Amino acid sequence: MKEEFNIISNLIEENTRVLDVGCGNGDLMKFLQENKTKDIRGLEISKEKVQNCLSKGLTVIEGNAESDLKQFPKSSFDYVILSQTLQAFLNPELVINELLKVGKKVIVTIPNFGYWRVRLQLLFKGTMPVTENLPHEWYNTPNLHMCTIKDFYNFCSNKNIKIFKSIALKKSRISEINKSNLNYKNLDSHLGIFLIES
Amino acid sequence: MNKNIDTKKIIISNPLKLDCGKEINNFPIAYETYGELNSEKNNAILVFHALTGDQYVSGKNPITNKDGWWSYVVGENKPIDTNKFFVICANVIGGCMGSYGPSTINESTGKQIGTDFPIITINDMVNVQYELIKYLEIEKLFAVVGGSMGGMQVLQFVANFPDKAKLAIPIACTSSHSAQNIAFNELGRQAIMADSKWENGFYSNYKLNPDKGLAVARMAAHITYLSEKGLQEKFGRKLQDRDSLRYGFEADFQIESYLRYQGSVFVDRFDANSYLYITRAMDYFDLSKQYKGNLSDAFKETKTKFFVISFTSDWLYPTSENREIVIALNSIGADVGFVEIESDKGHDSFLLDVPSFLKTLGDYINSTYKVMNERRI
Incomplete structure (x- = not known):
């Protein structure tokens, strides 16, 4: 978690305007507030989590990214962050498009379904993978659209979405993803972090 | 008052x-x-x-x-x-x-x-x-x-x-x-103005008070402040101080008794004309x-x-x-x-x-x- 926060924070310039979509209990918002910018908002679907955020004094709106991002004007945030949530939406493509409208830049992080530990579980155990990062069973997972680093990378190039930076994370090891090492990073990383722009 | x-x-x-x-x-x-x-x-x-x-x-x-x-x-x-x-x-x-x-x-x-x-x-x-x-x-x-x-x-x-x-x-x-908000407010106002003791708003000149009308206004409004589920859970069809229906228009049900009580205590502390003016202010908002x-x-x-x-x-x-x-x-x-x-x-x-x-x-x-x-x- 901490590594992911650090990477996200390093992608953001100081004193910019940030929206954290699916902000959960506000841990990333708090982290960014202390390190980068005071001007940060959150959108979260769970009432309980929204209340936790508000209790900490964070500016959070209860809402659903799939229907409520529309209310923000075009380019109203310097950065919009979607941390490990894309896979839980009914329509991830629509959400990415909305994010790219609302934010000048978008940071998306993806739990990598192509990570070798995940692949091995399906290959050898023959069961849906359950890992530290993906702790749910198939019957109770909120994750509807799992994807791999390579999937997202290809999605961006197919949709003409500019990737400014793509970073792979394995445990606490950080490395850059590029076209030539994509297959390897897709196998050896548990998390992908992308800075994109429409 | x-x-x-x-x-x-x-x-x-x-x-x-x-x-x-x-x-x-x-x-x-x-x-x-x-x-x-x-x-x-x-x-x-x-x-x-x-x-x-x-x-x-x-x-x-x-x-x-x-x-x-x-x-x-x-x-x-x-x-x-x-x-x-x-x-x-x-x-x-x-x-x-x-x-x-x-x-x-x-x-x-x-x-x-x-x-x-x-x-x-x-x-x-x-x-x-x-x-x-x-x-x-x-x-x-x-x-x-x-x-x-x-x-x-x-x-x-x-x-x-x-x-x-x-x-x-x-x-x-x-x-x-x-429209629904205005409708409920209008219901309350009409209840007050229909009370013969309202006297076009000059009841105090005659030492009168349109308390019946004001109580009805309050009763109607009070229902809008609660939820159907809340009412059902609190009152249901429970009877008030009786074991069976009386076949009349007394407050047989607890909800009736509760609303009558809410109406009656309200008229002791609130002025009927104020009720008209303030509900109007809300409607105009x-x-x-x-x-x-x-x-x-x-x-x-x-x-x-x-x-x-x-x-x-x-x-x-x-x-x-x-x-x-x-x-x-x-x-x-x-x-x-x-x-x-x-x-x-x-x-x-x-x-x-x-x-x-x-x-x-x-x-x-x-x-x-x-x-x-x-x-x-």
């Missing part, structure tokens, strides 16, 4: 032009305060009351001898902690707890003003309360807070005085009274119309931080209407937080013991106060 009570009062001498076109001056506004204003004068919170509320937010209400209407929220060690904050609440203009209203005595005639009182609006209410803030020499309020009609005043206050409050918390309200149909424009001058709260079972001012306020604020990039609190207590949730509401509100106010002080906002 214009009893001789020892209320704090100021006389506003500046002429005030009302929305209806009439001008008033030298009129009283009654208020109450709780806690102490600190030396930096940065801990003041202005609370706006709802339709039948008054200035007695907390502690014992000296008129009714009951707890103040927002005792769950305001008081020592409460979510709005009066050990920390200086809380101000004024009786709205048009009210009957000491502020200028239809039951005020006209000194030249020695009689109550009655329906000669001018029509007032939410805008007029907040303009009057602004005078009180000036009188108390508070340059900037930490927060303006209110539920229901109190929430409408929060919105209007920030629109009128964009740099007078750091934080605004409208709760269970709307930016524009809906349409903030977006004041800004040519664009609600966002009401807030485009302000840097005030907003926190909007609604309740799941509130069908009088439903979440969708509260969300419209959030959407209008978001569309101009204003600083707004929003949550819909789970509760089956209906619109009245904001007045009642709803723990997740009280906790979220209290924590939010306290942490925001702390952050603003640290950053010297």
Whole structure:
């Protein structure tokens, strides 16, 4: 978690305007507030989590990214962050498009379904993978659209979405993803972090 | 009801032009305060009351001898902690707890003003309360807070005085009274005016009181403050002090007895004409119309931080209407937080013991106060 926060924070310039979509209990918002910018908002679907955020004094709106991002004007945030949530939406493509409208830049992080530990579980155990990062069973997972680093990378190039930076994370090891090492990073990383722009 | 009570009062001498076109001056506004204003004068919170509320937010209400209407929220060690904050609440203009209203005595005639009182609006209410803030020499309020009609005043206050409050918390309200809201208010008004003792609003001249009409108005309104589920769970078809139906029109059911009781205690503390005037003010409230149909424009001058709260079972001012306020604020990039609190207590949730509401509100106010002080906002 901490590594992911650090990477996200390093992608953001100081004193910019940030929206954290699916902000959960506000841990990333708090982290960014202390390190980068005071001007940060959150959108979260769970009432309980929204209340936790508000209790900490964070500016959070209860809402659903799939229907409520529309209310923000075009380019109203310097950065919009979607941390490990894309896979839980009914329509991830629509959400990415909305994010790219609302934010000048978008940071998306993806739990990598192509990570070798995940692949091995399906290959050898023959069961849906359950890992530290993906702790749910198939019957109770909120994750509807799992994807791999390579999937997202290809999605961006197919949709003409500019990737400014793509970073792979394995445990606490950080490395850059590029076209030539994509297959390897897709196998050896548990998390992908992308800075994109429409 | 214009009893001789020892209320704090100021006389506003500046002429005030009302929305209806009439001008008033030298009129009283009654208020109450709780806690102490600190030396930096940065801990003041202005609370706006709802339709039948008054200035007695907390502690014992000296008129009714009951707890103040927002005792769950305001008081020592409460979510709005009066050990920390200086809380101000004024009786709205048009009210009957000491502020200028239809039951005020006209000194030249020695009689109550009655329906000669001018029509007032939410805008007029907040303009009057602004005078009180000036009188108390508070340059900037930490927060303006209110539920229901109190929430409408929060919105209007920030629109009128964009740099007078750091934080605004409208709760269970709307930016524009809906047809259904107007319909229920009209039902209440017709009940009062249908009472033969109303005498076109001059009942006090005849030592009369349209208490039957006012009680019916209250009973009807009271139903709109509760949820169907809440009513069913609390009362169901339970009978009142009897084992079987009596085959008559007495209060067989507990819900009937409960409503009759709510009506009867209400007429002891509330003036029928005030009920007419204040419900009218609510009906006339349409903030977006004041800004040519664009609600966002009401807030485009302000840097005030907003926190909007609604309740799941509130069908009088439903979440969708509260969300419209959030959407209008978001569309101009204003600083707004929003949550819909789970509760089956209906619109009245904001007045009642709803723990997740009280906790979220209290924590939010306290942490925001702390952050603003640290950053010297």
